[in-house]
Amino acid sequence: MFTVINQYFLSWRCFYPVLFTLCILSLFHQDLKVGLIFSLIAFLYWLKFFSLKKVTNKVDAFVVLFIVVCVISLLWEEGNSAFSNYIYGLSYTVLPACFYFYAKQLSFKEQNDVIKQIVYAVEISMFIGLLLYIAAPGFYIDFLLKKAIIPNDTLFQVRRYYQGLFGVTMTSSLCLYALIYELHDIQKKNKKRIPIFMLLFVLLIMTMRKSALLGFLFIIIFELFLSKKTNKKVILIILFIIAIIGLFAIREFPELYEAVVFRFSGEDVEDGLISRSTQATTSLANLENYMLGNGLGSAGHHAGMSADLKVVIFDNAYLLLLCEIGIVGLLAFVLSTLPVLTSKLVRNKNRYAYEIFIVILLQSLTSNMFEFIYIMPFFWFIFGVCVSCKYCKIKTI
DSSP states (O other), X not given: OHXXXXXXXXXXXXXXXXXXXXXXXXXXXXXXXXXHHHHHHHHHHHHHHOOGGGOOXXXXXXXXXXXXXXXXXXXXXXXXXXXXXXXXXXXXXXXXXXXXXXXXXXXXXXXXXXXHHHHHHHHHHHHHHHHHHHHOHHHHHHHHHHTTSSSSSSSHHHHHSOOTTTOHHHXXXXXXXXXXXXXXXXXXXXXXXXXXXXXXXXXXXXXXXXXXXXXXXXXXXXXXXXXXXXXXXXXXXXXXXXXXXXXXXXXXXXXXXXXXXXXXXXXXXXXXXHHHHHHHHHHXXXXXXXXXXXXXXXXXXXXXXXXXXXXXXXXXXXXXHHHHHHHHHHHHHHHHHHHHHTSSXXXXXXXXXXXXXXXXXXXXXXXXXXXXXTTHHHXXXXXXXXXXXXXOOOOBO
């Protein structure tokens, strides 16, 4: 049996297709524990792909330090928060890091094949969510309710933001990463992907997530002005098509246009800044140990459901890490990313991995990306791809 698991579930193509297939199956069997199954698969990846002999450079060392501090923080915590919070922290923060070491052991072609499989799995899941949104709203809302993706049984949340199968923030983020990949695929003269790109863009607009929309804008600016390998003609054609779609949407769906404008209005932005400032102040005031934090899993959405909650952070992954694993853990994570951020990956023909990596780090300023089970494995995999890229000169240790 382990041989079958080793050959199939641990093959270099299938972990995201399997994860999304389980999510789709949970539409019909809503008690299916997708997170638990993912954690078991990720644990098997750790057993197969990690050993200290494979820690060969300073980024690897900082990643290992980050993981060690996370585990130590669990032992450091004095038990003032529910044990289940620690399980969530372990599952969503520590276990996905195995994909960093997994990516480093693949060839350049295998890495790109894995990313392609991830993007295609994302796109299929988005289209299934859209189909349910249009054709079976009752069934769709029931699924969102039972998965605690929307807070009540009204259509308000669904009509206001497109939720996909994963919730609005994860859906918008996954759409964005698929858009980045498709943008580069189209530049490689694969024009057949333009309709898929445009549909993903429409779904991104429907989520109305500021961080994802600003991330898309950042990528367009990056491609047009900071990358010498960009096919600017293709980018301009895409922008022209987006403009046509935008004019049509303004005419036919003025309420959508008004909602998007409000999301970027001074009033909404100010409310967001006030909320984040309050969360940060409250969280730091309750931080008991600045060096090792209050314990992995003691903050964030899942901890927010605990009666004995000490720290509340909902909108900044770096503050979340600071409160949970302290300065040591946050510093280990930041130092691990710096060699990639300062490398010359922008010159790489597959720079989409570098762009996705940067976008996730930027989104972490306004969202707890480390709580998202469908995003963090992709982040760590992309991280490993960037580190193993020949354009990234990192000294061995």
